[in-house]
Each structure stands twice: as structure tokens, then as C-alpha cells.
Amino acid sequence: MKKLLSAAALALLSTAGVAQADDIAFSGQTPGVFGGTSNHSSLLGYAVGVVLSGGVGYNQFGLNAGNTQTASPTVTNTWLIKGTVTKDCSYYGGSSTAHTLDFGTIGVNTNSNTNVNSAFDMVSPATAVVNSTTAGCNFNNTVTLSKQNGAQGLLNGAAGGYDSNEFQANIPYSVAASFQGTTNTSAGAAGSPQTVTAATGDASKVWTGGAWRSDMTLTINAPTPGKALVAGNYQDTLTVELKAL
Structure with a gap:
């Protein structure tokens, strides 16, 4: 004062x-x-x-x-902070995305002194395992297993003629993909073991889930068919697709 x-x-x-x-x-x-x-x-x-x-x-x-102007005991400013993460899926398969699994000679019973009901039968199941250390998607996604020949599986495209009561020109197979993920597509949830399986009678199979990352194991199994096998080359194309939704 x-x-x-x-x-x-x-x-x-x-x-x-x-x-x-x-x-x-x-x-x-x-x-x-x-x-x-x-x-x-x-x-x-x-x-x-x-x-x-x-x-x-x-x-x-x-x-x-x-x-000089009306006093403001409190003043507030806001900032909207933004950014974008693109959707992405990964499935490591080495240096290429196209692969070959060659079972080589698929053994059949060639013994001449065998029971007629066993002649030319497939001797044992054909199996294969494929491991990948990195797989997954960063958004809701599907994992699809599809067989080009559908439920026929491995198909002999040049089988010639045969008694269809005793022989077949295809080898059905199953495929299972196993990984760690979540089926929750609306919120965060702890992952757990997941398996999507296209059985011998399935042309394809689809799994739907939330974002996940894990190793993935493919198990392919062609059991012995119910009939004898016609000689020739058997093949199919198996596709595994991971797709962000």
C-alpha cells in the first residue's frame, strides 16, 4: 500500500x-x-x-x-493424438511360399503270396509335419486350410481303367494346423492352444479368431485307403491362408 x-x-x-x-x-x-x-x-x-x-x-x-479481459481461473486445451497400424499377417515358410512334400514311393503290398484282399493295398499311412516358427495376424482373422482336389485328396490324374469295386485312384488325407491364439474377436483375451482340422472328408476348413502370434505346426496324415491303389502319380495342392478381416 x-x-x-x-x-x-x-x-x-x-x-x-x-x-x-x-x-x-x-x-x-x-x-x-x-x-x-x-x-x-x-x-x-x-x-x-x-x-x-x-x-x-x-x-x-x-x-x-x-x-484487459474477463479473467479465466481455469483454461483447458486438448490434443487428439493419432496414428495407424496396417493390418498384416505372417506365415514364415523359408525363402519361398511354394513348397513340395514328396512322399516318394507310396508303399503297397506287392507280395505275390499275400491274401487277395490285401494285394496292392497301401502298406501304412503317409504322414508329414511342417513347423513354422512365426505365424499370425495383428487383427481379427481367418486361418483357412483348403485342398485343391477337395475330399478326394491326393489324386491319380492318369489312372487308366480299373475295377472300382477293388481299386481307387485317390488317397484322402487330413491336415491340422496347431498354434496359440484366441477365438475372441471383440476384446482382449488370453490365448490358448488352437487347432483347425480339415478331415479326410473335408475339402476345406476355416478358423476365425482375434489377433495372435505363435509358431504353427501342420500335421498331414493320409491313412491307408479302403481299397487297393492304382499305380501312378498322386498329388494335391494344399493351401494354408491367413487373412486379416
């Missing part, structure tokens, strides 16, 4: 004995309330004038400019 009046004004007030200087409490006012000006000399002149006029009383004078 300040004494508003100068030493000269105080002397005049003291001599007259009619006015008293005191601390001034300033509050927000419009500038220039005293004689259209906001300087301290105007206040002093006004005070001296009161004294010289012989008036008796008590006065305090103050001047202060108000806020």
Missing part, C-alpha cells in the same frame, strides 16, 4: 487541521475517473483543492485499471 498524497499536500492538510491522509485501498476502476485523467497529479490537485476550500471531512482517493 502507498501514501497517495505528496509531502506538500500532507503539510497543507496538517496546517488546516481538517483533512487526514490515510492508506488508499485500490480497486479496479475505469481510468480517468478524476477529471478525465489517470495520473497521480490530478488526485493530488483534487485533494489540495478540498483543503483550500476550507471543507471539513475525510476523503481517500484511488485509481487502478481493470483486467
Whole structure:
């Protein structure tokens, strides 16, 4: 706080004995309330004038400019922070996406002294296992197993003629894909062992789940057929597709 009046004004007030200087409490006012000006000399002149006029009383004078705009005790700004992660699926299969599983010679019963019902039968199931260290998708996805020849499986495309009561020109097979994932497509959920299987009678099979990453194991099994096998080359194309939805 300040004494508003100068030493000269105080002397005049003291001599007259009619006015008293005191601390001034300033509050927000419009500038220039005293004689259209906001300087301290105007206040002093006004005070001296009161004294010289012989008036008796008590006065305090103050001047202060108000806020330049409405005060804001709290102010808030917001930022929307954005970015995009693209959908992606991975299935590591070495340096190529096309592979060959060659069973070589599929053994059949070639013994001449065997029971007629066993002649030319497939000796044992044909099996294969394919391991991949990295597979998965970063969004809801499907894992699809499909056989080009459908439920026929491995097909002999040049079998010639044969007694269809005793022989067949195809070898059905099953395929199973095993991995760690989740079937929850609406929220986070702990992964668990998952297996999608296209059985011998299936042309394809589809699994649907949420984002997952894991190793993947393919197990292929061609059991011995119910009939003897016609000689020739047997083949099929198995496709494993991971697709983000």
C-alpha cells in the first residue's frame, strides 16, 4: 500500500487541521475517473483543492485499471493424438511360399503270396509335419486350410481303367494346423492352444479368431485307403491362408 498524497499536500492538510491522509485501498476502476485523467497529479490537485476550500471531512482517493479481459481461473486445451497400424499377417515358410512334400514311393503290398484282399493295398499311412516358427495376424482373422482336389485328396490324374469295386485312384488325407491364439474377436483375451482340422472328408476348413502370434505346426496324415491303389502319380495342392478381416 502507498501514501497517495505528496509531502506538500500532507503539510497543507496538517496546517488546516481538517483533512487526514490515510492508506488508499485500490480497486479496479475505469481510468480517468478524476477529471478525465489517470495520473497521480490530478488526485493530488483534487485533494489540495478540498483543503483550500476550507471543507471539513475525510476523503481517500484511488485509481487502478481493470483486467484487459474477463479473467479465466481455469483454461483447458486438448490434443487428439493419432496414428495407424496396417493390418498384416505372417506365415514364415523359408525363402519361398511354394513348397513340395514328396512322399516318394507310396508303399503297397506287392507280395505275390499275400491274401487277395490285401494285394496292392497301401502298406501304412503317409504322414508329414511342417513347423513354422512365426505365424499370425495383428487383427481379427481367418486361418483357412483348403485342398485343391477337395475330399478326394491326393489324386491319380492318369489312372487308366480299373475295377472300382477293388481299386481307387485317390488317397484322402487330413491336415491340422496347431498354434496359440484366441477365438475372441471383440476384446482382449488370453490365448490358448488352437487347432483347425480339415478331415479326410473335408475339402476345406476355416478358423476365425482375434489377433495372435505363435509358431504353427501342420500335421498331414493320409491313412491307408479302403481299397487297393492304382499305380501312378498322386498329388494335391494344399493351401494354408491367413487373412486379416
